[in-house]
Amino acid sequence: MSNPDDSIIRLRNVSKSFATPKGSFKAVDNASLAIRRGDTFGIIGTSGAGKSTLLRLVNLLERPDTGEVHVDGRDVTALSKAGLRDLRRSIGMIFQQFNLLQNATVADNVAFPLRIHGATRAEIADRVRECLAIVGLQDKADAYPAQLSGGQKQRVAIARALATRPSILLCDEPTSALDPQTTRSVLDVLKEVNQKLGVTIVIVTHEMSVVRALCRNVAVMEHGRVVEQFSTDQAHGVLTDIAKELHYA
Numbered sequence: 001m002s003n004p005d006d007s008i009i010r011l012r013n014v015s016k017s018f019a020t021p022k023g024s025f026k027a028v029d030n031a032s033l034a035i036r037r038g039d040t041f042g043i044i045g046t047s048g049a050g051k052s053t054l055l056r057l058v059n060l061l062e063r064p065d066t067g068e069v070h071v072d073g074r075d076v077t078a079l080s081k082a083g084l085r086d087l088r089r090s091i092g093m094i095f096q097q098f099n100l101l102q103n104a105t106v107a108d109n110v111a112f113p114l115r116i117h118g119a120t121r122a123e124i125a126d127r128v129r130e131c132l133a134i135v136g137l138q139d140k141a142d143a144y145p146a147q148l149s150g151g152q153k154q155r156v157a158i159a160r161a162l163a164t165r166p167s168i169l170l171c172d173e174p175t176s177a178l179d180p181q182t183t184r185s186v187l188d189v190l191k192e193v194n195q196k197l198g199v200t201i202v203i204v205t206h207e208m209s210v211v212r213a214l215c216r217n218v219a220v221m222e223h224g225r226v227v228e229q230f231s232t233d234q235a236h237g238v239l240t241d242i243a244k245e246l247h248y249a
């Protein structure tokens, strides 16, 4: 596991259970993880292993029942309301289904988090332009989501996630709804966001091609636990074996 000093995210012995009709179900079970600043970090595992839940523990979309979540050296479960607002500003998130506001233009979608955080009109206009340029969609500012392709929608979602200048971008299966070519264009944008802006990327995926194209480090989850963690440059063979085991493409 990485040196605690250069970790931007540290999960220590976190568990999370959900109430189900059949009783309590432990989706994340005593999991620990350290992610270095500036990393591109993949979380893989079989369906239902707890990957999305683990990701959502980082920005407290899910609160852990037990264990610690540290982001940028702060214990986030102990944050005040104002502290939590700051945390959310410093962590962007994108999803498989894009989650765009359908009745708002591309520009208004990207502006949304800035409005929540009280930016001025001029600041919003400048930042929306910058973020749309980062994802190569300057010419789509006035379009509505329904007029865009899947890849373009995901790029708008990335622009929106970047609006508040986060240091971390959480990605929950961001390319699972996309064809291979569009997937590549979205991965190129994510790579650029990592390399040019220095944003730490944490990505849940069931596609080994995504891991190979983007991730420097990977954690494997099984039954709510992190069972393995390795760097992708040192582990081509391991990656192939794990891909087979998980039935990943």
Ligand SMILES: Nc1ncnc2c1ncn2[C@@H]1O[C@H](COP(=O)(O)OP(=O)(O)OP(=O)(O)O)[C@@H](O)[C@H]1O
Pocket (backbone or CB within 6 Å): 018, 019, 020, 025, 026, 027, 045, 046, 047, 048, 049, 050, 051, 052, 053, 054, 206
């Ligand atoms: N809010 C919830 N209420 C009840 N059960 C939940 C809830 N969220 C997740 N679960 C259950 O917890 C388990 C882990 O879910 P999670 O989505 O984290 O897994 P995953 O590894 O991301 O799976 P997939 O690859 O299928 O998305 C699953 O069995 C899921 O049904």
